Amino acid sequence: MSNNNEMIDGFRASASYINAHRNKIFVVLLSGEALADDNLKNIVCDLSLLHSLGVKLVLVHGARPQITQALEKQGLQSRYHRNRRITEAECIETIKQTVGALSVTLESMFTRGLSGTPMHDADIRLCRGNFVTAKPLGIHDGIDFQYTGQVRKIQNGAIAQLLSNNNIVLLSNLGYSLTGEIFNLSAEEIATKVAIALNAEKLILMIPSEGVMDDEGKLIASLTEEDAKFHANRLAEKDDAESNCIRHALLAALRAYSNNVHRSHLISYRSNGSLLQELFTREGNGSLLSSDSFDKLRNAVINDVTGILSLIKPLEENGTLVERSRERLETEIDNFVVIELEGITIACAALYPISVECGELACIAIDPHYFNNGFGDRLLAHIEKIAKEKSLNKLFVLTTVAAHWFLERGFVEVDVAMLPEERQALYNFQRKSKVLKKDLN
Numbered sequence: 280m281s282n283n284n285e286m287i288d289g290f291r292a293s294a295s296y297i298n299a300h301r302n303k304i305f306v307v308l309l310s311g312e313a314l315a316d317d318n319l320k321n322i323v324c325d326l327s328l329l330h331s332l333g334v335k336l337v338l339v340h341g342a343r344p345q346i347t348q349a350l351e352k353q354g355l356q357s358r359y360h361r362n363r364r365i366t367e368a369e370c371i372e373t374i375k376q377t378v379g380a381l382s383v384t385l386e387s388m389f390t391r392g393l394s395g396t397p398m399h400d401a402d403i404r405l406c407r408g409n410f411v412t413a414k415p416l417g418i419h420d421g422i423d424f425q426y427t428g429q430v431r432k433i434q435n436g437a438i439a440q441l442l443s444n445n446n447i448v449l450l451s452n453l454g455y456s457l458t459g460e461i462f463n464l465s466a467e468e469i470a471t472k473v474a475i476a477l478n479a480e481k482l483i484l485m486i487p488s489e490g491v492m493d494d495e496g497k498l499i500a501s502l503t504e505e506d507a508k509f510h511a512n513r514l515a516e517k518d519d520a521e522s523n524c525i526r527h528a529l530l531a532a533l534r535a536y537s538n539n540v541h542r543s544h545l546i547s548y549r550s551n552g553s554l555l556q557e558l559f560t561r562e563g564n565g566s567l568l569s570s571d572s573f574d575k576l577r578n579a580v581i582n583d584v585t586g587i588l589s590l591i592k593p594l595e596e597n598g599t600l601v602e603r604s605r606e607r608l609e610t611e612i613d614n615f616v617v618i619e620l621e622g623i624t625i626a627c628a629a630l631y632p633i634s635v636e637c638g639e640l641a642c643i644a645i646d647p648h649y650f651n652n653g654f655g656d657r658l659l660a661h662i663e664k665i666a667k668e669k670s671l672n673k674l675f676v677l678t679t680v681a682a683h684w685f686l687e688r689g690f691v692e693v694d695v696a697m698l699p700e701e702r703q704a705l706y707n708f709q710r711k712s713k714v715l716k717k718d719l720n
């Protein structure tokens with residue numbers, strides 16, 4: 280029963296994300312390592328689900344480890360310079376076969392729809408084509424990269440048309456030159472340039488770790504541009520394949536970011552369901568590089584009740600906030616302001632008048648994904664502005680866990696007796712909340 284309820288609650292809570300993602304273009308990079316992982320079948324299921332929910336998907340796959348392995352089998356050595364493979368003429372046939380086989384395998388996986396499987400009746404069409412025009416990378420430091428190429432042009436019109444006809448577009452790391460030659464490109468470069476050319480909503484980079492980790496191994500859920508640059512530089516000092524992969528993903532995300540792709544997610548290809556958790560839950564499950572200049576701070580309306588409820592529910596459950604029923608929230612919605620990002624409520628706060636001169640700031644809550652991005656400060660400044668407009672000269676707040684946050688923002692701790700009588704009468708002595716006050720004049 281409780282599992283059932285969890286499923287129902289979870290499904291309901293994902294509704295706002297389903298609406299927000301519908302008809303948006305997501306470009307997903309599946310590195311060769313991701314294709315070799317046992318979790319690939321689950322990723323394919325989750326991508327199929329995204330497609331069924333109306334997300335327009337472009338998948339870009341790499342083939343680095345598979346190419347290395349295939350060349351080794353042929354007795355051909357892979358040579359590298361500046362971390363890029365030098366693709367010699369004698370390798371191109373093996374590369375063609377290896378990459379082609381991976382594309383075909385993916386196609387077959389998206390076609391599987393046996394009864395009783397998650398993809399039953401999904402009827403998914405994957406389209407491939409010559410959508411990436413390439414040119415040679417050229418000669419650097421006196422080294423000719425030969426058939427290692429770079430993107431010259433993305434046929435974004437053709438891709439967009441296929442997407443609008445309800446197809447998933449599949450690209451590999453191969454591109455074709457105007458002279459008809461095949462070039463071996465970096466899948467990260469293709470994914471980034473496709474995302475930019477299509478003005479995609481998101482670039483999703485599947486990486487080996489849960490996301491970007493700090494020095495103590497803690498996940499960094501939300502990255503600013505500066506954070507991403509810092510961690511890319513930090514990872515450059517490490518020598519292992521995993522750090523290198525995350526660094527490349529960060530660099531791709533940064534490139535996309537500075538070309539108007541406002542959201543890049545770095546998500547684990549190893550962990551089952553990470554894609555769904557990152558895209559459809561508040562907690563997420565990866566790292567997001569995003570520009571927060573696209574959020575909206577505004578007065579709440581009745582349609583925000585569901586979003587506010589799912590934002591504050593975990594905080595009510597752990598006792599940080601006092602429980603509010605849907606009915607109460609509906610009645611009090613005019614007291615609330617929200618910050619909305621991508622159609623999702625990521626922060627809220629309320630101002631309750633207590634008397635003609637005092638108000639109470641309540642229910643300030645930020646989605647943990649977006650902690651430490653200044654959203655709390657912005658909400659507080661906004662609530663203070665509204666309070667002043669209402670000619671209130673004192674703002675109270677009652678809190679059990681965030682007293683210091685308020686103290687650092689000009690509040691002082693006061694005795695419960697300092698609360699206006701009408702509010703004192705409602706004070707819950709069991710919660711033992713601290714009472715803080717700020718003079719607004």
Ligand SMILES: CC(C)(COP(=O)(O)OP(=O)(O)OC[C@H]1O[C@@H](n2cnc3c(N)ncnc32)[C@H](O)[C@@H]1OP(=O)(O)O)[C@@H](O)C(=O)NCCC(=O)NCCS
Nearest residue numbers: 642643644645650651652653654655656678680681683684
């Ligand atoms: C408290 C809260 C609103 C802060 O929001 P935020 O958007 O992360 O805050 P900002 O980005 O504006 O400020 C971040 C700074 O506050 C600090 N901070 C965050 N929570 C804190 C807390 N509980 N106590 C002290 N400082 C805190 C951060 O460490 C950071 O400081 P730093 O940059 O010096 O490290 C948010 O953590 C939250 O929603 N908490 C749960 C709900 C709650 O406790 N509400 C208050 C009761 S009404």
